[in-house]
Amino acid sequence: DTAVSQTPKYLVTQMGNDKSIKCEQNLGHDTMYWYKQDSKKFLKIMFSYNNKELIINETVPNRFSPKSPDKAHLNLHINSLELGDSAVYFCASRPGTGSYNEQFFGPGTRLTVL
Amino acid sequence: AQSVSQHNHHVILSEAASLELGCNYSYGGTVNLFWYVQYPGQHLQLLLKYFSGDPLVKGIKGFEAEFIKSKFSFNLRKPSVQWSDTAEYFCAVNRGWGKLQFGAGTQVVVTP
Numbered sequence: 001d002t003a004v005s006q007t008p009k010y011l012v013t014q015m016g017n018d019k020s021i022k023c024e025q026n027l028g029h030d031t032m033y034w035y036k037q038d039s040k041k042f043l044k045i046m047f048s049y050n051n052k053e054l055i056i057n058e059t060v061p062n063r064f065s066p067k068s069p070d071k072a073h074l075n076l077h078i079n080s081l082e083l084g085d086s087a088v089y090f091c092a093s094r095p096g097t098g099s100y101n102e103q104f105f106g107p108g109t110r111l112t113v114l
Numbered sequence: 115a116q117s118v119s120q121h122n123h124h125v126i127l128s129e130a131a132s133l134e135l136g137c138n139y140s141y142g143g144t145v146n147l148f149w150y151v152q153y154p155g156q157h158l159q160l161l162l163k164y165f166s167g168d169p170l171v172k173g174i175k176g177f178e179a180e181f182i183k184s185k186f187s188f189n190l191r192k193p194s195v196q197w198s199d200t201a202e203y204f205c206a207v208n209r210g211w212g213k214l215q216f217g218a219g220t221q222v223v224v225t226p
Contacts (some may be wrong), residue, residue, distance in 0.1 A: 004157075008182040031212055041152075041202055043216040062213055090157065094212055100146055100165035103212060 003027050005105035006091050012112045013081055020077045021109045023091030031055075032074035033092040033103065034066060043090070049074050078111075086113045118207050120217035128225050129197055135190040135220050137205030146208035147188040149179055152219075153201045161203075164188065175199070202225045 004025045013019050024033065033056070034046040048056035049068040063079040074093075078085060091106040121136035139145060149161040162173025169181040179190045186203060205217040 003160075033212065035214075041219045041221075042213075043158075043204065043219075045213055048212060051210075055211055092158075100163065101212065102148065102160045102163055103214065104160075105150075107157045 004091055004104050005095055006089075006106040006109050008109060009107065010110050010112075012114065013112055015081055015083060017081050018077070018079045019081060019111070020075055021091075021111070023074045023076070023106055025072055025091075025093040025104070025106075027093060027095070027104060028072075029093040029104070030071055031094050031096065032068065032071070033094075034076050035090040035092060035105075037088040037090060037108070039087070045052065047074075047076075050060045065084055081111075081113045083113050086111055118205055118215050118217040120203075120205055120220050123218065123219050124221045124223070126223045126225065127195060128152070130194050131224075133190075133192045133195045133222065135203055135205075135222070137188045137190065137217055138186050139188070139205075139207045139215075140186065141207055141209070147179075147181060148206040148208070148214065149173065149177070149188070149190050149191070150204045150206060150216075151201045152204065158204065195222075195224045197224050197226055 007022045014030045025064045031050045033048045046060050047066040052068045068074045070110045084090045088110050089107045092103040094103040119138045134139045146165045150158040152158045161177050164171045164181045172178045203220045206214040
């Protein structure tokens with residue numbers, strides 16, 4: 001059973017296009033996250049939702065819009081893709097908001113913008 | 115600025131050698147600290163975490179880490195590495211609401 005799954009695994013697209021990445025978790029967690037890992041493997045948080053409510057919104061271009069239809073899903077839509085958006089995007093989830101709770105990561109979506 | 119620093123970007127060592135990866139953070143107050151590992155082509159997995167109590171924490175696969183509050187450090191250790199420990203290792207601090215601030219990562223290569 002996959003705990004945190006993401007689709008697609010790979011995404012290759014042209015500059016200017018709009019694309020979405022989907023994330024689903026079957027762990028019953030309340031909180032979900034999106035992270036971006038750049039070419040140097042540096043990980044940075046982008047967004048977080050708790051029970052469908054946005055709780056973290058880091059300094060991310062407004063071309064990126066997260067959507068949480070329910071607490072098991074957190075999708076990421078990206079408008080007008082740019083070369084610099086090329087990265088691996090990881091979804092994560094964790095139970096509640098307690099500081100000690102670990103996050104469980106998905107397998108990642110490698111986005112390549114040409 | 116608040117940050118997480120990992121001292122080594124690349125470490126190469128032989129099987130059976132001991133490993134220690136440094137991590138320093140600059141946050142004040144109570145911190146929750148994590149070490150994650152990313153094997154080639156895979157997602158991040160938790161190795162261990164510290165939030166209170168015994169500053170020496172043990173994780174999976176023989177890893178341990180020591181929290182030294184006075185030094186703002188949370189170094190990861192393994193007494194004898196294996197080839198399968200080849201991976202990227204990330205230290206992270208919880209900034210609240212699960213907002214993990216990651217270090218830049220350390221690429222560890224274990225040679226047979």
